[in-house]
Amino acid sequence: MSNTNTEIAIVGCGPAGLSAAINVKARNKTSLIFGTEVCSPKLQKAPHLHNYLGFFDITGEEFQKRALKQVEHYGIEMLRSSVDSIFPLGDGFDLMVKDEVYHAKVVILATGVTQGHVLPGENEFLGKGVSYCASCDAPIFKNKTTAIIAEVKEAEQEAELLSELCEHVYYIPQYREEIQVNDGVEIIQDKPKAILGKNQVTHLQLKNQRIECDGIFIIRETVPASQLVQGLETSGSAIKVNRDMSTNIEGLYAAGDITGWPYQLGKAVGEGQVAALNAVDFISQQKKND
Amino acid sequence: MSNTNTEIAIVGCGPAGLSAAINVKARNKTSLIFGTEVCSPKLQKAPHLHNYLGFFDITGEEFQKRALKQVEHYGIEMLRSSVDSIFPLGDGFDLMVKDEVYHAKVVILATGVTQGHVLPGENEFLGKGVSYCASCDAPIFKNKTTAIIAEVKEAEQEAELLSELCEHVYYIPQYREEIQVNDGVEIIQDKPKAILGKNQVTHLQLKNQRIECDGIFIIRETVPASQLVQGLETSGSAIKVNRDMSTNIEGLYAAGDITGWPYQLGKAVGEGQVAALNAVDFISQQKKND
The missing domain is CATH 3.50.50.60 (FAD/NAD(P)-binding domain)
Structure with missing residues (x-):
């Protein structure tokens, strides 16, 4: 069984989550990523990226592979498990994953836009029109x-x-x-x-x-993320965040599509970075105050 | 003489400015970048990037070259001229570049952190300690x-x-x-x-x-950007922005280091993208209301 304690839990392995993870690492802190089997179905099927600085004419799938390789290269741990719910404890969080409980000091939510009703033929023709x-x-x-x-x-x-x-x-x-x-x-x-x-x-x-x-x-609209965490403040269907990507719940940050339009790679990467650096700061401040 | 009218003027050719430019292009609008000779001295001297998703073990200089090539590839126009001051006209902006006046419907400020006093030896040993x-x-x-x-x-x-x-x-x-x-x-x-x-x-x-x-x-601290535009609201030394990267002046957006900590590539790229997409929207809304 893996370690069920981590400093920073990152929920989601799309670009926002992975960007958060490499930035936690850059600050010499540890994180644990909870990812789904396909990290970002939208990115996976993108025929090519051209508005993310540094890349053009790379497919979404290729980019995703590179990003996962980068995370692996840094030795960042990732579980391929969905988080069912998150409980703020005042001092940290419990994350429920099936019948296991994980504990984290801070949580970064980066679960992206959850698909609602899928049309017949939609998955079949993704990237084919x-x-x-x-x-x-x-x-x-x-x-x-x-x-x-x-x-x-x-x-x-x-x-x-x-x-x-x-x-x-x-x-x-x-x-x-x-x-x-x-x-x-x-x-x-x-x-x-x-x-x-x-x-x-x-x-x-x-x-x-x-x-x-x-x-x-x-x-489509994003599905309310408030389902995952009770009491999480939203603005329309997106999680309400401050400029430092903090939410109304202390120690809980959010990044990427889940924080609202525009649903874009660059925004997700930037927000993941900002969330991570502020999350690390938050932990440091707590230690100083202890 | 180049065209002195543009839909979107982007001031600065660091990562925030270039990200904004490629995103304006992705929306099929035109921009004009006002860049300095060295777009981002900080990026230029970075020995290697490792916390920008998709890249590791690339130097800052290599990344900057790639980014400039991308902008060139898309046919985006760039002037290597400093903007001396910007005047909001209510309906668009005048940008003063020496004795020339450029006109833009919206402006994206991405001039980064201006260096203050430089220590003897500082430039010489950049990247060498x-x-x-x-x-x-x-x-x-x-x-x-x-x-x-x-x-x-x-x-x-x-x-x-x-x-x-x-x-x-x-x-x-x-x-x-x-x-x-x-x-x-x-x-x-x-x-x-x-x-x-x-x-x-x-x-x-x-x-x-x-x-x-x-x-x-x-x-170091950023130098107040309010010197460039009269009446621009700041928070400390950074430009005060909303989540959509708009400032207190209608039609004026800001992105990158100029909006405050963390001074990081990913944040700059993300903010450039968000500023660009909202700037394009702003122009569309104006057209609909005309």
Whole structure:
């Protein structure tokens, strides 16, 4: 059985979590990462990264491998186990992992955007026409036809970008707020049912019609992370954080997609770093006050 | 003469500025970077990066070259000119560059930490024993003797890390707040005068004594950026920013070291990205409201 005590528990092994881990290490402190089997499904399927400084023309999968290798190279411990719940104890935290209890002085939450309902065909066509990020993949669909399944108003920004590049853009809003998109964008009020195609996406099946398209962008809301920790303050669906990535619970930090839009690699890496350095400071201050 | 109008002016070509530029490009908008001859003296001299996700064992200089190549590859325009002052016009900004005036709809400030007084020998021994970042360079000085010239209280964190790795650590505080460092750290109340050595640092000359050491860490305060833009709200020496990297002046964003501690590559890249994506949004919103 592995050690169930750690200074810093990092929940999530996407870019925010891994960035936090290497920065804890840079400060000569120990962390334990709780990761899922696929660290970041979104990154895993990204055809290429081009807006993370230092890299262009690398796939998301390649980047993820590099990042995991870096963590391994530094000898940072990672468990491939999901954390079921986290209990703040006033002086540290208990993390429940199935029937085991882990204890940490501080916790960094970096579980990313949890997927809600998945459409039939969505997983199958990920990277084959299905994308979660227009800023990342828009150029692939230049002069083609795309559809945006917009569960949140933020998707309007993606519509704007796509409308500049694509021959035609369908916009299928699933939210109640006022819809503000460019003139060129065709709004369809309908319910997505399935993604269809052979090797690549060819159609989006809606409840009342079927539309032909080369690409489908699905822009979803994050699922409330407050489910993991009781009393955690959120702003909409994101965890509310201060500039130092601390939350309303002392000793609990958050980083990456879980803290809200923009859902991007660079932001996640930066926030992981800031969370880690402040978490290390927090521990040091506690020691000085003891 | 180059075009003096741009949608987004980015002031500074360090990692925050370049990250902002590639993210503006990812959103299909145009930016103009105002850069200095050496984009980031600190990065330029870093012996190696190891806490930026995706890279280890690359020098700061190599990274900077890669980043500049990436910007060039995307066809982003960069002027090697310093901006002397920035005037908010209510509807956009005028940027003064010597006797030329540039106009931008939004501005992203990413000028980094401006160096104040430079010690004799400091530039000469940069990367040869002189460092600005313990988290980055501490391992080089394992079991050796180091001195910290601490102009700000934040340097205590660097002292803590070094005290765990080094044989001996001298701490030379230049600030008025209470000093809280580990027991192992030797505090010297004196004034740094010069850095001495041959190929590598060998001594730190203080006003009243000369100490032998292998490495010297200089931890300085940022210079108020409010000099560049009248009325810009600051917090201590850093620009005050919201979570979306906006400042108190509408249409003015800031990113990187200029927004405060931690002075780190990952944070700068993340903030540059967030500033850029929000700046693009700001322009889109303005267009919709016109």
